[in-house]
Amino acid sequence: MLLVPCPNCGPRNSADLTYRGEASARPNPATTTPKEWRDYLYSEDNPAGWLKETWYCSSGCRRFFAVERHTVTSEFREPPLPGSKTPKPLGDVGGRAVVGDASELEGEQ
Amino acid sequence: MIGTNRGPRYSGAGLLWRGLRKSNWPRVWRDTPLKKSYDVVVVGGGVHGLATAYYLAANHGITNVAVLDKAYLGSGGSGRNTAIVRSNYLTPEGVAFYDRSLALYKSMSADLNLNVMFSERGHLTLAHTDSAVRTMRWRAEVNKLQNIDSSVIGPDEIKKIAPSLDTSPHTRYPILAALYHPPGGTIRHDAVVWAYARAADAYGVDLHQKTEVIDIECAGGSNPDGKGEGAKVTGVKTSKGDISARVVVNCTAGWAGLIAGMAGLKLPITTHPLQAAVTEPVKVFLPTVVVSGSLHVYVSQTDRGELVFGASVDPFATYDMGGTLDFTEELAGHVLELMPAVSKMRLLRQWAGLCDITPDYSPVMGFTPVEGFFCDVGWGTYGFKAGPVSGEQMAKCVADQATPELIAPFALSRFEHGMLVGEKGAAAVGH
Numbered sequence A: 001m002l003l004v005p006c007p008n009c010g011p012r013n014s015a016d017l018t019y020r021g022e023a024s025a026r027p028n029p030a031t032t033t034p035k036e037w038r039d040y041l042y043s044e045d046n047p048a049g050w051l052k053e054t055w056y057c058s059s060g061c062r063r064f065f066a067v068e069r070h071t072v073t074s075e076f077r078e079p080p081l082p083g084s085k086t087p088k089p090l091g092d093v094g095g096r097a098v099v100g101d102a103s104e105l106e107g108e109q
Numbered sequence B: 001m002i003g004t005n006r007g008p009r010y011s012g013a014g015l016l017w018r019g020l021r022k023s024n025w026p027r028v029w030r031d032t033p034l035k036k037s038y039d040v041v042v043v044g045g046g047v048h049g050l051a052t053a054y055y056l057a058a059n060h061g062i063t064n065v066a067v068l069d070k071a072y073l074g075s076g077g078s079g080r081n082t083a084i085v086r087s088n089y090l091t092p093e094g095v096a097f098y099d100r101s102l103a104l105y106k107s108m109s110a111d112l113n114l115n116v117m118f119s120e121r122g123h124l125t126l127a128h129t130d131s132a133v134r135t136m137r138w139r140a141e142v143n144k145l146q147n148i149d150s151s152v153i154g155p156d157e158i159k160k161i162a163p164s165l166d167t168s169p170h171t172r173y174p175i176l177a178a179l180y181h182p183p184g185g186t187i188r189h190d191a192v193v194w195a196y197a198r199a200a201d202a203y204g205v206d207l208h209q210k211t212e213v214i215d216i217e218c219a220g221g222s223n224p225d226g227k228g229e230g231a232k233v234t235g236v237k238t239s240k241g242d243i244s245a246r247v248v249v250n251c252t253a254g255w256a257g258l259i260a261g262m263a264g265l266k267l268p269i270t271t272h273p274l275q276a277a278v279t280e281p282v283k284v285f286l287p288t289v290v291v292s293g294s295l296h297v298y299v300s301q302t303d304r305g306e307l308v309f310g311a312s313v314d315p316f317a318t319y320d321m322g323g324t325l326d327f328t329e330e331l332a333g334h335v336l337e338l339m340p341a342v343s344k345m346r347l348l349r350q351w352a353g354l355c356d357i358t359p360d361y362s363p364v365m366g367f368t369p370v371e372g373f374f375c376d377v378g379w380g381t382y383g384f385k386a387g388p389v390s391g392e393q394m395a396k397c398v399a400d401q402a403t404p405e406l407i408a409p410f411a412l413s414r415f416e417h418g419m420l421v422g423e424k425g426a427a428a429v430g431h
């Protein structure tokens, strides 16, 4: 279970929310080039590290919000405020509750 | 088709002979030092990377090849999957491609002299809604046109094939019909990895485990660091030293975006974990592979008697392979809906592997805007069955420096041209 920190509802199971993917700025449709538009539609940073992403609190308050998540450790932090570079830690409000560590197991036939 | 005579041929007589003499088996593949330069460097020692290396050597005589893996061979999806193979896809492009793979799998034990335990037990995809029935019919028609044994059957026939399924009309999600594909089945995935590794090694391909690629060296690209569009690959940096190479093939599945990033490219791929689980062994009662898209579950019984389950990928991008209780809870609910009789069985363990998901559920294969940098990625949750044909075609692509017809629909450039190959209807939870 991944606990996602909704700014309104607090930490909620990710199953209560809808993942909307990487938060990237949409180019202006009036001035964008086809290449820029395709990149916006399909190309992904997909980093192994901090990722700014959008969630929709679909079973809760129905708010869209951006948050930063570490895609290896599953920690959350708030995106930096405009004009500041340092992100704000969220403390104990999110992350992944894991049953056992499956990462060392081999597959099954 | 083992190339040279390194190592013994495997056979029943050989087993008996060695058993009687109590002589040890030699190492299956060599442990060689990293060379300063290779003609081709394959990144990723899963079934795709190993098959590519093998076919480069076997079909095209290119043997100065290294396969690099940051962990051990088969440590990625290739050693974690639920080993289901089939060719009843939805698009004509997909069907032709997976059918070739199944043909290669069929003769693999003989071709590579290692028993991969192909069990052609049949594959049922259940339909619980009218729209699912419609998709099954569509798939059956596409399949038949390409001579694939695939048909839609009703609940009575389903019950005859798999009596443990609850086909009564009173369930929450009644089984209305199924797409039945007799040539589908399972193969032992580790054996496939070892068979390609052993055969590639016999041709002189170097297999380097615990060798992580940390950067790809390029020159002449449009990015400030010389990478990206228009660049040429000159080599790779690894945790064990630098290699010069003009051809690098990216076969890293869940890590594909990171490797592409090292060449200055972005891919239309996000990484999601797919979880699976296995029960304690019981007597054999489930003769076929059963898949239910609507219930997000698929199940087969191993030769040892365990039930192996899979589901859909975790719905957010992550490299975190921790198992979750959400998964087992949902899985158990759905399995009991299909097969109420297994309610007393216990799960032994669960695990996850990383999957590289594309927007159209089709792979990304062949050339990229960086010269010498090839991709065989985007294999998502369905790439095990595609291993042999992908290796064969990627080797051809690299050797001929031209895109083979069979993989042309899967080029990275399809996203530029809006020519997506929508396989979601056959691959999303399909296996």
Ligand SMILES: Cc1cc2nc3c(=O)[nH]c(=O)nc-3n(C[C@H](O)[C@H](O)[C@H](O)COP(=O)(O)OP(=O)(O)OC[C@H]3O[C@@H](n4cnc5c(N)ncnc54)[C@H](O)[C@@H]3O)c2cc1C
Residues within 6 Å of the ligand: B043, B044, B045, B046, B047, B048, B049, B068, B069, B070, B071, B072, B073, B074, B075, B076, B077, B078, B079, B080, B081, B082, B083, B084, B085, B211, B212, B213, B214, B251, B252, B253, B254, B255, B259, B274, B275, B276, B310, B351, B352, B353, B354, B355, B376, B379, B380, B381, B382, B383, B384, B385, B386, B431
């Ligand atoms: C639980 C589960 C069930 C599945 N079930 C099925 C199924 O039933 N049928 C089916 O067809 N498919 C299935 N799949 C999908 C299938 O397993 C994969 O698509 C397939 O194994 C991909 O093979 P590959 O060789 O491309 O990559 P992998 O086997 O994932 O290999 C990639 C390798 O790259 C290595 N690597 C990564 N980064 C680096 C680096 N920087 N340097 C060096 N090496 C690196 C990794 O260590 C890894 O060994 C399943 C997947 C999972 C996780």
Ligand SMILES: [Zn+2]
Residues within 6 Å of the ligand: A006, A007, A008, A009, A010, A057, A060, A061, A062, A063
């Ligand atoms: Zn909320």
